[in-house]
Amino acid sequence: MNTDEMKAKLSEYLAKEMLKQPNRTIKPDEALLTSGLIDSFHLVDLALFVEDNFGVHIDDSELNASTFDSLNGLVALIQSRQ
Amino acid sequence: MPTFSTLLKAHYEITPDKVSVIILQAGKPDRPITYRELIKGASGYASTLTKNGIQPGDVVLLILQHGIDLLYAYFGAILHGAIPSIMPFLTEKLLPERYRSDLAALISVTQPTAIVTYRDFETEVRAALKPGEDSVKAVLLSDMVDGAGTPDFDTLGGLQRKPEDIVLLQHSSGTTGLQKGVALSHQAVINQLSDYSKAIHLSDSDVFVSWLPLYHDMGLIACWLMPILMGYPLVIMSPFEWIRAPYRLLQAVSRYKGTLSWLPNFAYNFCAQKIRDRDLEGVDLSTWRAVSNCSEPMRWDSQNAFSERFRKLGLRPEAMTTCYAMAENVFAVTQGGIDGTVLYEDVDRDSLQIDKVARPAIPDKPTVRMLGAGKPIPNTQVKVLDGKGHTLPDRHVGEVALKSDCMLSGYYHRPDATEKAFIDGWYLTGDYGYLVDGELYITGRKKDLIIVGGKNIYPQDLELLAYEVPGVHAGRASAFGIFNEATGTEDVVIVAEVDSDDPDEKQKIADSIRVAVTRGSAVALRYVHLIGKHWLVKTSSGKTARSANREKFIKEMAEKGQEF
Numbered sequence: 349m350n351t352d353e354m355k356a357k358l359s360e361y362l363a364k365e366m367l368k369q370p371n372r373t374i375k376p377d378e379a380l381l382t383s384g385l386i387d388s389f390h391l392v393d394l395a396l397f398v399e400d401n402f403g404v405h406i407d408d409s410e411l412n413a414s415t416f417d418s419l420n421g422l423v424a425l426i427q428s429r430q
Numbered sequence: 431m432p433t434f435s436t437l438l439k440a441h442y443e444i445t446p447d448k449v450s451v452i453i454l455q456a457g458k459p460d461r462p463i464t465y466r467e468l469i470k471g472a473s474g475y476a477s478t479l480t481k482n483g484i485q486p487g488d489v490v491l492l493i494l495q496h497g498i499d500l501l502y503a504y505f506g507a508i509l510h511g512a513i514p515s516i517m518p519f520l521t522e523k524l525l526p527e528r529y530r531s532d533l534a535a536l537i538s539v540t541q542p543t544a545i546v547t548y549r550d551f552e553t554e555v556r557a558a559l560k561p562g563e564d565s566v567k568a569v570l571l572s573d574m575v576d577g578a579g580t581p582d583f584d585t586l587g588g589l590q591r592k593p594e595d596i597v598l599l600q601h602s603s604g605t606t607g608l609q610k611g612v613a614l615s616h617q618a619v620i621n622q623l624s625d626y627s628k629a630i631h632l633s634d635s636d637v638f639v640s641w642l643p644l645y646h647d648m649g650l651i652a653c654w655l656m657p658i659l660m661g662y663p664l665v666i667m668s669p670f671e672w673i674r675a676p677y678r679l680l681q682a683v684s685r686y687k688g689t690l691s692w693l694p695n696f697a698y699n700f701c702a703q704k705i706r707d708r709d710l711e712g713v714d715l716s717t718w719r720a721v722s723n724c725s726e727p728m729r730w731d732s733q734n735a736f737s738e739r740f741r742k743l744g745l746r747p748e749a750m751t752t753c754y755a756m757a758e759n760v761f762a763v764t765q766g767g768i769d770g771t772v773l774y775e776d777v778d779r780d781s782l783q784i785d786k787v788a789r790p791a792i793p794d795k796p797t798v799r800m801l802g803a804g805k806p807i808p809n810t811q812v813k814v815l816d817g818k819g820h821t822l823p824d825r826h827v828g829e830v831a832l833k834s835d836c837m838l839s840g841y842y843h844r845p846d847a848t849e850k851a852f853i854d855g856w857y858l859t860g861d862y863g864y865l866v867d868g869e870l871y872i873t874g875r876k877k878d879l880i881i882v883g884g885k886n887i888y889p890q891d892l893e894l895l896a897y898e899v900p901g902v903h904a905g906r907a908s909a910f911g912i913f914n915e916a917t918g919t920e921d922v923v924i925v926a927e928v929d930s931d932d933p934d935e936k937q938k939i940a941d942s943i944r945v946a947v948t949r950g951s952a953v954a955l956r957y958v959h960l961i962g963k964h965w966l967v968k969t970s971s972g973k974t975a976r977s978a979n980r981e982k983f984i985k986e987m988a989e990k991g992q993e994f
Contacts, residue, residue, distance in 0.1 A: 368957065372937075384523050384948020384955070388673045389696075389883065389917065392704045408675035409456050413522040 354402070354426065355419045361397055366390050376420045381413040398422075404429045433616040434508045434597055435588030437659045438472075441465040442581065450658055453498060454667040454682060456675070461498065468505060468658075470578035471498070475506020476586060478575045479544060482568040486511025486587035489542040489599060489842075493517045493533075493555060496644065496668035499572040503546045504644075505658075506575075508597065511587030515540060515599035515611065516645045519551075525949040526554060533558040536608045539843055540599060541565040548572050593617040599842050600647060600757050604951055606888035611842040612647075612757040622760035622836035623656050625809040629765045630690070630720060637717075638664045639688035641672030641679050648725045648884065651761035652692045676701050677709035680740070684713040692722045692753065694884025695729055698736035699918035716744030720768060723801075724753035725884040727872065730774050730801045732918040747771070754803035754872060758857055759810060760836045764870045766804025773802035773869055786827040788864050788871065803863075803870045810834035814865055819853055822864075827873050830863045831856040878976045880911035883919050887911075887953055889976055892924060895950040899942040901935075902926050907943075908966055908979040914956075921956035925983055928960050936960050959983060 349357070359374040366386055380386045386394065391411040399405055404426045406415075416422040432440075441450070446466035453461040463471075484490065490507040492514055494500040500516070507514035517536060520529045537558065542565060547555050549571045559566055583589055591597070597619060599611040638657040642649030649669075657664035665686045667678055680701070682688060723733055733750045741747070751767030766772050779796040781789040791797040806812045813821050814828040822828045833856050840848035851857055860877035863870055880887040889909035896907040906927040911920030924947065928939055940958040947955055967978035 382522055382949075383945050384953075385944070387523075387948075387954030388670075389700070389954075391674050392676065392700075396704070396706075408671070411674045 349402075351423055351427070354423045357401065358397075358419055358422060362386065362394075365393070374419060376423075377418050379417050380419070380422075381417050398426060402426050402430065431593040431617060432620060433588070433591050433593055433595075434619075434659060435511070435586065435591060437620075438465075438469055438505060438509065439581075439583050439589065441661055442469040445661065448661070449663055450661075451501060452663065452665045452686065453496075453501070454665065454671075454678065455497065456671050456678075463498070463501065467578070468501065469509070469581055471502035472505035472509050473579040473581040473586075474576040475503050475546070476510040476581070476588070477579055478570055479507065479510045479512060480587075481576075482544060482570065484510065484512055484544045484568065486590065487513065487595070488544065489513045489515055489540050491515055491517055491536070491540070491542040491545045493519060493545060493547040493551060494572065495519055495670075496666065499548075500644070503572070503575075507546075509581065509586050509588040511589075511591050512544075513596055513599055513613075515542070515601065516650070517601070517608075518603060518643070518645050520554065521952050523948050523954075524952045526557075528950045530554065530558040532605060532608055534560075534564075535605060536601070536611075537564055537566060539609045540611055541843065544568045544570055546570045546572065546575075549574075591616060593620070594839075596839055596842075598650075600650060601645065602757070602886040603645070604888050604891040605894070606891055607886060610844060610847055613839045613842040614757075614760055615839050618836040618839065619651070619655065619760050620659075621809055621834075622651065622762065622807075623660060625807045625836070626652075626762045626765070627656065627660060629762065629807040630722075630768055632660070632662065636662050636689045637686055638662060639666075639679065639683050639686065639691050640664065641667045641669055642692065642884075643669045646725070646884065647755060647757040647761050648692050648694070652722075652724075652755075677705045680705065680710060680713050680715060680743070683715055683718055684743075687717040689717055689719045690722075691718065691720075692724050694725045694919070695723055695727060695732050696883045696917055696919035698723065698732040699916070702732075702735040702739040710743060714744050715740055716746065718745060718749045720751045721749050722751045722753040722765070722767075724755050726881040726919055727913065728752050728801045728803065729915075729918060730799045731915070733772070733801070752801060752803050754870060756859060758838045758851070758859075759832060759834055760838075762807050763810055763812060763832055763834075763859075764804040764806050766802050766869070768804075772804075775800050775802075775866075775871075782827070782873065788825045788827065788866070788873075800871045800873070802866075803872055805868045805870070806832075809836060812865070812870055813856070814863060815856075815858075824865050824867065827862055827864045829876055830859045830861045830870070830872070832859065833857065878910070880909070880920055880922055882911065882922060882953065887922070887951070891951055892922070892947050892953060892955075893974070895947045896924055896926055896943050898950075899939060899946050901928050901930065901939040902943065905972070905974070906966060908974040908976050910976045910980040910983075912980065912984065922953055923957045923959065923980075923983060924955055925959045925961060925966065925979055927963055927965055929963065931962075959987075 363372040640653030776791040892909040
C-alpha cells in the first residue's frame with residue numbers, strides 16, 4: 349500500500365467511525381488530536397485499527413500529539429516501522 | 431472528633447512502615463510509599479508553605495500530574511492547615527489561553543495564596559496572575575520544595591484545625607464549574623468516610639485500585655482520601671495512562687489482589703470492548719469484591735458486558751455494585767450490591783416517561799431496565815419531591831433531595847449559589863428518580879448538565895465557545911448530551927443556526943465550532959448539526975431550551991435514519 353492509499357484508508361476510517369461523517373475527507377495535514385477530531389476515548393481504537401490493517405504496533409505511551417497529530421505524521425510513523 | 435491531620439499523625443506513629451499508596455507509572459517500576467515516607471514528604475511541603483508566609487486556612491491550588499509530587503503536596507497542605515484544591519492539568523487539546531482564563535477565574539473566586547506546580551509549567555501559571563492585584567503570594571515549584579522532613583506535630587498548623595473548619599475544595603471542570611467550588615469540612619468528610627466504609631463493609635483485606643482523576647469526588651474521596659486516611663492500601667494510576675491502556679487496571683487488580691474499585695459507567699463498556707485478550711494473560715480478578723458503578727447514568731447492559739467479558743478471569747458477577755454520589759454530600763448518597771446482588775427491575779416505558787410513575791412491565795409493551803443505585807448510607811436521608819416540594823410516594827418520579835451530616839459547608843465564596851441549593855435544610859440534587867422500599871432508582875436529570883465519562887460539563891460553557899465562531903450568532907446554539915448505548919456514556923451535540931446554505935461554507939463553520947469547543951473546553955463534540963434560522967426552540971425568557979432542542983434533534987435525525 350502506498351502513502352496516499354494509507355492516508356485514504358485512515359481518513360475513511362476516522363470519518364466513518366469517529367466523526368460519523370462518512371462523506372468527509374480528512375486532509376493529510378489536518379490536526380487530529382489537538383483539534384479534538386479524535387478524542388482520548390478513541391485512541392485505543394485507532395491503535396488497534398493501525399495494528400490490524402498495517403501490522404504496526406503503536407505503544408500506548410505514544411498515543412499523543414507529540415508522536416503524531418495528523419495523517420501525515422501517523423503514516424510516517426507507520427512506515428518507519430513496516 | 432478527629433481531623434485529617436490527627437488521622438495522618440496516628441498512621442505515622444502507629445504504622446509508619448505500612449504501605450499507603452503504590453503509584454503505577456508506564457515504563458517505570460511501581461513505587462510503594464509508606465506512611466512514614468508520605469508524612470515526611472508532606473512535611474517538606476508544609477515547611478515550604480510556612481516559609482512562604484502561607485497561613486493555615488488559606489487555599490493552596492495544586493496544578494500537578496498524578497504522582498508523588500501531588501501526593502506530598504496535597505497532604506503537605508493538609509498538615510500545614512491550608513485548604514488544598516486540585517486544578518486539572520493543561521491537556522494537549524486545550525488552548526493555553528483558555529486554560530489561563532479558567533485559572534484566572536478560579537483564582538478570582540477562591541482567592542488562593544499559593545499555587546504549586548512544575549518548573550516547566552511556571553510560565554503558564556504566571557501568565558494567569560496579576561501581581562499585586564490578586565491573592566496569590568507564592569508560586570511554588572515542586573523541585574524547590576523542602577525535602578522530606580521529620581514532622582513537628584506541635585507546631586504544624588494542621589493539628590490546630592477544628593472539625594468544622596474547611597479542609598478542602600473540589601471543583602468540576604469548565605468556566606461554570608471552576609467558579610463553584612464545593613467546600614467541605616473535616617467533620618463532613620470524616621462522617622462520610624465513617625458511614626460509607628460501614629456501607630461497603632471495609633475490612634483489613636481490602637485493597638483499593640484506581641485510575642480516577644483526583645479533581646472529581648469519586649477519585650478524590652473514594653480512591654484517595656478514604657484509603658489513605660483510613661489506612662487501606664491504594665494502588666493508583668493516572669487517568670491519562672488508563673484511557674490509552676485500560677488493561678493496566680485489570681493487571682493491577684491481579685498483581686495487588688485488589689478488592690475495590692469505582693468506575694464511571696462508560697469504563698465498563700470501554701474495558702469490555704477495547705481490551706485485548708493478549709494483555710490479560712495470567713490476570714486473575716477473583717479478589718475484586720466490589721466494582722462500583724458511579725458518577726454517570728448506570729446501565730445494566732454496561733455492567734453485564736463487563737461481568738460476562740471478564741468472568742473467565744475469575745470476576746464474580748456479584749462484584750458488580752452501584753453507587754449514587756455527589757460532591758455536595760462529600761461523596762456517596764447510596765450504595766447498592768454489597769448486601770446481596772444489585773437490584774434491577776423492568777418497568778413500563780410509557781408509564782415512566784408519560785405518567786412519571788415506575789410501574790412494573792406490562793406484557794407486550796415496551797420496557798425500560800432500571801438499575802438500582804442502592805439504599806442510602808446510614809447518615810444520609812433521601813426523599814423524592816414533586817415540583818412544589820411535596821414528598822412523593824414510592825415509584826413516583828420526582829427530584830431527589832437529601833439531608834445528612836456530611837453536607838458541604840457551602841460553595842466557596844458563593845453564598846448566593848449555596849442558598850439556592852437548599853430547601854428547608856434539604857439539598858436539591860437536580861436529578862430525577864424514584865424510591866422503592868428505600869432503594870433509589872435514578873431516571874434522569876432536571877439540570878441542564880452533560881456527563882461524559884463521569885465528567886460534568888455545563889452546556890452553557892460549550893455554547894459560549896460556539897458563539898465565538900464567525901457565522902454563529904450569540905444565543906443561536908444549543909449544547910446537550912445524548913446517551914450512546916455502545917459507549918455507555920453521553921455523546922456531546924451542538925446544534926447551531928447559521929445563515930449560509932452553501933455546503934462548503936457550512937462544513938467550514940462546523941469544523942470551526944468543533945475546534946473552538948474542543949480547544950476551549952477539552953470536550954470533543956460527537957455531532958455538530960447546523961440548521962437554518964428559527965430552528966432552535968427558545969424558552970419564554972429567550973434562552974435556548976436545551977431539552978426541547980435535544981428532542982427535536984433526535985426526531986430529525988431519526989427521520990434521516992440516524993438512531994440514538
